[in-house]
Amino acid sequence: MPLTISGPGVSKLTIIDNETCDFAGGLLLITDSTNVNVSGLTINSCFAVDMFNGSANFTNMVFNGPAYSIAFWMGGGNLTISQCTFAGFEAAIADFTLGGTIYISQSTFTGGDSALLNFGGKMNVVNSTISGVGGRAIDSEEGGTLTLVNSTVANNAEGIYAIGDVVKLKNTVLSNNRNCTGDITPLDRWRLQHRYRRELPPRRDWGYE
């Protein structure tokens, strides 16, 4: 059954989830093959959305997260993000779908440790900005596809890190990312999983197991 939540505006309604990030689940859990539309509010939470199925549209929203937080944990489904701001997350959007699709437009990612993690999915970023991220702005691995069009990736600790992926950039600014050639090791990946305190979806090949 479709679900629609229309808030009054990002400055007028804020949902605050005070659970610690060690134990928190997603504020919104999407497991059915349904359609979810959410707009016009602010969410302060360790894990705003866990998505495993269906399709979801989030428009005109603000997501704020503390350390060790992920706004969108994607285990499946198709996600559309438009006119949203993400600030302070360990990873704003983490896609482990191995085939799901994420479309991001007119959105800004800032602060935190990483903006986008794309492990095997299809991630399309248009008219968006990633700036002021303390780690990798984008980490794309596991044979996924990453496209950026008319976007700005600037002033981050690291820019785009991709291994084993198809990466396409068009009309996109990459500027002042202090290290654009970072490496990744099995230890890094283990640390990633450990820090999020989450069980990742079944993987075809983790490489380090």
Next chain:
Amino acid sequence: MSNLPAGLASGLVNNGGPTQTIALILTSPAVNAIPRVPMKYCTDFNGNPITVDQRGLPRPAGLGCDIGGYEQESVFDSFSGKLQLSGPSLFAVSFDLTATFALDRLSNGINPATEVVMLSIGTYNVTIPAGSFQAIHGGGYAYQGTIAGVALQVQLVPQSGSSWQLKAQGGPANFAGTPAGKLKVTLIIGDDVGSTNI
């Protein structure tokens, strides 16, 4: 691919639109770097035209599309006016703004009836969607309505040459967080923009 300095303005700020962006400086090599013709250049990877920037303002503006999320507009040659504020608190301010501005000499003009109009005064900002303004008798365009709880009356009337007069009244608007002293006023009409401190 270019290794030239991108020519970005300093950091994320509110340049209009729903999210913060990093502007391009006027001399940035990213400005107009993507030619309008053939049209396939100002598109996504599926060939769909990219007709707005991150803020929702028209792309391309000027001779071509800009690189990045921000499309540099034509900047007003001049922008000045007077502003009156009143109200019981910064959360419920009525404003009365009268200003004149002159378009950049390279501007292709404005059409308030078909373009997005954005106005910010201090921390208050409003976006009036394209198609909201109506032509008024004697010339010019007017909008009257309520956006996000703020009742607005806005008029844009052409003057001599490339000059226009702006009249904007509204309230109750939230000015919380607006610094003391002169207020920064920004007006964006399509791909033309100007800011002034009043």
